[in-house]
Amino acid sequence: MRVSLKDVAERAGVSIKTVSNVVNNYPHVTPAMRTRVQQAIDELGYRPNLTARHLRKGRTGIIALAVPELGNPYFAELAGAVIDAAAEHDYTVLLDHTGGSREQEILVCQGFRSRVIDGLILSPLELETEDLAARADDIPMVLLGERRYDLPYDHIAIDNIAAARAAVRHLLDLGRRRIAFLGARQDRVHQPAHLRHLGWQAELAAQGVPIDEALVVHSRGWGREDGAVAMAQLLDSGVVPDAVFAYNDLVAVGAMRVMYERGLRVPEDIAVVGFDDVTESRFGAVSLTTIAPDKQAIARLAVESLASRLDRDQDGAVTRTPRELQPGFTLVERESTLGRTTV
Amino acid sequence: MRVSLKDVAERAGVSIKTVSNVVNNYPHVTPAMRTRVQQAIDELGYRPNLTARHLRKGRTGIIALAVPELGNPYFAELAGAVIDAAAEHDYTVLLDHTGGSREQEILVCQGFRSRVIDGLILSPLELETEDLAARADDIPMVLLGERRYDLPYDHIAIDNIAAARAAVRHLLDLGRRRIAFLGARQDRVHQPAHLRHLGWQAELAAQGVPIDEALVVHSRGWGREDGAVAMAQLLDSGVVPDAVFAYNDLVAVGAMRVMYERGLRVPEDIAVVGFDDVTESRFGAVSLTTIAPDKQAIARLAVESLASRLDRDQDGAVTRTPRELQPGFTLVERESTLGRTTV
DNA sequence: TTGAAAGCGCTAACAG
DNA sequence: CTGTTAGCGCTTTCAA
Numbered sequence: 118m119r120v121s122l123k124d125v126a127e128r129a130g131v132s133i134k135t136v137s138n139v140v141n142n143y144p145h146v147t148p149a150m151r152t153r154v155q156q157a158i159d160e161l162g163y164r165p166n167l168t169a170r171h172l173r174k175g176r177t178g179i180i181a182l183a184v185p186e187l188g189n190p191y192f193a194e195l196a197g198a199v200i201d202a203a204a205e206h207d208y209t210v211l212l213d214h215t216g217g218s219r220e221q222e223i224l225v226c227q228g229f230r231s232r233v234i235d236g237l238i239l240s241p242l243e244l245e246t247e248d249l250a251a252r253a254d255d256i257p258m259v260l261l262g263e264r265r266y267d268l269p270y271d272h273i274a275i276d277n278i279a280a281a282r283a284a285v286r287h288l289l290d291l292g293r294r295r296i297a298f299l300g301a302r303q304d305r306v307h308q309p310a311h312l313r314h315l316g317w318q319a320e321l322a323a324q325g326v327p328i329d330e331a332l333v334v335h336s337r338g339w340g341r342e343d344g345a346v347a348m349a350q351l352l353d354s355g356v357v358p359d360a361v362f363a364y365n366d367l368v369a370v371g372a373m374r375v376m377y378e379r380g381l382r383v384p385e386d387i388a389v390v391g392f393d394d395v396t397e398s399r400f401g402a403v404s405l406t407t408i409a410p411d412k413q414a415i416a417r418l419a420v421e422s423l424a425s426r427l428d429r430d431q432d433g434a435v436t437r438t439p440r441e442l443q444p445g446f447t448l449v450e451r452e453s454t455l456g457r458t459t460v
Numbered sequence: 461m462r463v464s465l466k467d468v469a470e471r472a473g474v475s476i477k478t479v480s481n482v483v484n485n486y487p488h489v490t491p492a493m494r495t496r497v498q499q500a501i502d503e504l505g506y507r508p509n510l511t512a513r514h515l516r517k518g519r520t521g522i523i524a525l526a527v528p529e530l531g532n533p534y535f536a537e538l539a540g541a542v543i544d545a546a547a548e549h550d551y552t553v554l555l556d557h558t559g560g561s562r563e564q565e566i567l568v569c570q571g572f573r574s575r576v577i578d579g580l581i582l583s584p585l586e587l588e589t590e591d592l593a594a595r596a597d598d599i600p601m602v603l604l605g606e607r608r609y610d611l612p613y614d615h616i617a618i619d620n621i622a623a624a625r626a627a628v629r630h631l632l633d634l635g636r637r638r639i640a641f642l643g644a645r646q647d648r649v650h651q652p653a654h655l656r657h658l659g660w661q662a663e664l665a666a667q668g669v670p671i672d673e674a675l676v677v678h679s680r681g682w683g684r685e686d687g688a689v690a691m692a693q694l695l696d697s698g699v700v701p702d703a704v705f706a707y708n709d710l711v712a713v714g715a716m717r718v719m720y721e722r723g724l725r726v727p728e729d730i731a732v733v734g735f736d737d738v739t740e741s742r743f744g745a746v747s748l749t750t751i752a753p754d755k756q757a758i759a760r761l762a763v764e765s766l767a768s769r770l771d772r773d774q775d776g777a778v779t780r781t782p783r784e785l786q787p788g789f790t791l792v793e794r795e796s797t798l799g800r801t802t803v
Numbered sequence: 804t805t806g807a808a809a810g811c812g813c814t815a816a817c818a819g
Numbered sequence: 820c821t822g823t824t825a826g827c828g829c830t831t832t833c834a835a
Contacts, residue, residue, distance in 0.1 A: 119598075119828095121827090121828055121829085122828065122829065122830095123828080131805080131806085132805065132806045132807075133806085133807090133828095133829085133830095134805065134806060134807080134830085134831085135804090135805060135806075137829070137830065137831090138804090138805085140829095141830085145804060145805090146804075146805090147804070147805095150804085150805085162596060164571070164597075165828085165829080166515075166827085166828050166829070167576045167829095168511060168514050168515045168520060168576060168827090168828080168829090169515050169811090169827070169828035169829040169830090170828080170829055170830075171511050171811095171829090172509075172511045172512050172515050172811050172812070172813090172827090172828080172829075173810085173811055173828080173829045173830045173831085174811085174829085174830070175811075177511060177576075179554070179576075186540070187530075187536045187537070187539055187540040187543070188533070188536060188537050188540055188739060190531070190533055190536065190740075193530045193531060193533065193536035193539075194530070194531050196530055196555070197529070197530040197531055197557055200530075200555065200556070200557060209554060209576075210554070210555065211522070211552060211553070211554050211555070212539070212543065212553065212554070212555040213543070214540055214543060228507070233510045233511060233514075233520075233522075233552075253505055254507075255462075340739075341739065341740070341742070341743045345743070370740070370743050371743055373745075374743045374744070374745070374747075377745045396531060396683075396684065397533075397684070397713070397740050399684070400684045400688070400713050400714055400717045401717070401744060401745065402716075402717070402720045402744065402745030402746070403745070404717075462812095464811090464812055464813085465812065465813065466812080474821080474822085475821065475822045475823075476812095476813085476822085476823090477814090477815090477821065477822060477823080478820090478821060478822080480813070480814065480815095481820090481821080484814085488820055488821090489820075489821085490820070490821095493820085493821085508812085508813080509811085509812050509813070510813095511811090511812080511813090512811070512812035512813040512814090512827090513812080513813055513814075514813090514827095515811090515812080515813075515827050515828070515829090516812080516813045516814045516815085516826085516827055517813085517814070517827085518827075
C-alpha cells in the first residue's frame with residue numbers, strides 16, 4: 118500500500134496534523150520537529166495524495182483547455198502557451214479537442230469533466246449562444262477566440278475586423294485591387310470567418326474599391342486542404358485575383374500550393390496574406406505575410422482571468438462582471454507580399 | 461453548496477446507496493425506484509463528484525502524456541491521436557510538454573503529478589537510463605519514441621534504423637550518391653538521431669557507397685530553424701550533396717527553405733526525404749517525401765499498453781514483463797524525390 | 804506549538 | 820432489492 122500521512126505520523130511518533138503542517142509548510146513548527154518529520158517522510162518516500170487533498174479543499178488545481186483541433190498548429194502553439202501560463206499559477210492543464218463539432222463543444226461546456234477541473238478555457242467554433250445559455254455547469258469558464266456571445270463570460274479575442282482590415286489595407290497599399298477572401302462561411306453569423314469577411318468588405322469599401330463577391334470563396338473547414346480546394350475553385354470559376362487574403366495561415370498554405378501547381382507566382386501574380394502566424398508560415402518556398410495575434414498574451418489573459426475568478430469564487434466574493442479582453446496583433450510582412458507596386 | 465448524493469437521497473426519500481446504484485447503473489434496481497431517483501437527480505441537477513469517487517476507488521481515470529514540444533506538429537498530431545485513443549478506454553489525457561529538457565523529463569517521470577494520474581506516457585528526448593532507474597514513482601509508465609532503455613517499461617517505437625535505411629535506399633534508387641544527413645547528434649548514443657544516422661551509414665555501406673562524414677551535419681535541435689542552419693552550414697562548407705535525408709520533416713522544411721533561397725532546385729539538384737509525415741509536408745511548394753510512422757497505431761498501442769497494466773495492477777496480478785512494441789511505417793513518395801534517374 | 808476528531812462525497816461490504 | 824456503516828487521505832476547526 119501507498120504511504121499516507123498516518124504512516125509518516127506513526128513513524129515520526131507525532132500526530133497526523135503535525136505531519137500535515139510540515140508538508141504544507143505551515144510556519145509555526147519548531148525546526149527540530151520539522152526535521153524529524155521530514156526524515157520520516159524521506160525514509161518512507163511519502164508523497165501527498167492530491168486527490169484526497171482536492172476532495173477536502175474542493176478544488177483540484179486542474180483547468181481544462183478545449184480547442185477545436187490540435188493538428189492545427191495555431192491551437193497547438195496556443196496550447197503550449199496556456200500550459201506554460203497555467204504552470205505560473207500552479208495550475209495543470211487538461212487538454213481536450215472538440216474537432217470543432219458543436220456536439221463536442223456542448224459536451225465540454227456542459228462540464229462532462231465536472232468536479233475534476235476547477236475551470237475551463239474553451240475555444241468554440243460552432244457553439245451557439247443558446248447552447249451556452251443552457252449551460253448547467255457552474256464552474257468558471259472563459260471563452261477564447263473570435264466568436265462573440267452576449268453572455269456573462271470573460272472573452273478573449275483580438276479585434277478580428279481590425280486585423281482583417283489591416284491585412285486588406287496592406288494588400289491595397291501594394292496596388293492590388295482584386296483581393297480574394299478564402300475561407301468564408303455564411304451560415305453562422307458571429308463566427309470569426311464572418312468577422313474577417315466583414316473586415317475585408319469594410320476596408321475595400323473604405324478605400325473605394327468595388328466589392329466583388331465572386332472573389333469570396335466559402336469553405337467548410339479551415340485546414341490546408343480546404344485552402345487548396347477553395348483556391349482551385351476560385352481559379353476554376355475563371356476569376357483571377359491579384360491578391361488573396363486567407364482566413365488563416367493553413368488556408369493560405371493550401372492556396373499557395375495550388376498556385377505553385379498552376380504556375381502562378383507569389384507575390385508577382387498573386388500576393389498572399391494569412392492569419393495566425395504559425396511557425397510553418399515562415400518556412401515555405403515563399404514565406405507568408407500574416408496577421409500575428411499575440412499568443413502569449415492570449416494565453417496569459419485566459420489563465421489570469423480564470424485564476425482571478427477562481428480565487429474570488431473561493432472567497433465567496435461577488436462574481437465580477439464579465440470582461441472583453443483584447444490582446445494585440447501585428448502584421449508581419451514577409452515574401453508573399455514583397456515589393457510595393459505603388460508609391 | 462453543491463448537491464451531493466445525500467441531497468438526492470433525501471429528496472427522493474431513499475438511502476444514499478440507492479442513489480449511488482442508480483448513478484452507477486447498478487443492474488438490480490427496480491424501474492420504479494430508478495425513475496424516482498432519476499427525477500430527484502434531474503430536479504436537483506446532481507452531478508457526481510469525480511474527485512470523491514476517485515479517492516474512494518484509488519484511481520482517477522486520468523493519464524498524462526508528456527511530449528517534448530507541442531509546437532512540433534508531429535507531437536501535436538500524436539497528442540490528438542492519444543487523446544482519442546484514451547477516450548476509447550474512458551481515460552482523460554493530461555498533457556505536459558517538457559521542452560525536451562532533461563530536467564523537465566526527470567520531473568515528469570519522477571511523478572510530480574503523483575496521485576492525480578493513473579499512468580504516464582512519456583516521450584523522452586534527453587532522459588538517461590540512470591534518471592529512469594532512479595525513478596521513485598510507482599505509477600505505470602510507457603515510453604514512446606526512439607530512445608531505447610534497458611529498463612522494465614513497455615516501449616513503443618518504430619524501427620528507426622530500418623526506416624532510415626528505407627529512406628536512404630529510396631534516394632540511392634534515384635541514382636543519388638552524395639546523400640547528406642541533417643540533424644545528427646553525437647553526444648547521446650541511444651537517441652533517435654543516432655539511430656537514423658546509423659541507418660544512413662548502414663544502407664550506404666550495404667550498397668557499397670562510400671561514406672563521407674562531411675555530408676553529416678550535427679545540430680542542437682530539430683526544428684525548422686535548425687534545419688535551415690544545418691543546410692546553410694553544409695553548403696557554406698563547400699560540400700554539395702545531390703540528396704538530403706533529414707532527421708525529420710521540420711528539418712527538411714528548413715533545409716528546403718535554404719535551398720530555395722540559394723536557387724537550388726528540389727528534386728532536380730537535391731532530392732529530399734524527411735521523417736514523421738506531418739501534414740504540412742504535403743503542402744509545400746515541393747511536397748515532401750517522408751517516412752510516415754503509423755501515428756494512430758502508436759497512440760493506440762500506448763494507451764492499450766497502459767490500460768492493460770492499470771487493469772492488472774488493480775487486480776493485483778503479477779506485473780507482466782515489459783514489451784517492445786513496434787508499429788509500422790511507410791515511405792510516402794512525393795515531389796521532393798520525383799523522377800528516377802536510373803532504370 | 805501540537806493533538807484529536809470531524810468530515811469532504813463517494814463506494815463497497817455486509818445486513819436486512 | 821435496498822439500507823447502514825466504514826473509511827479512502829487529507830485539511831481544518833477546536834482543544835490542550
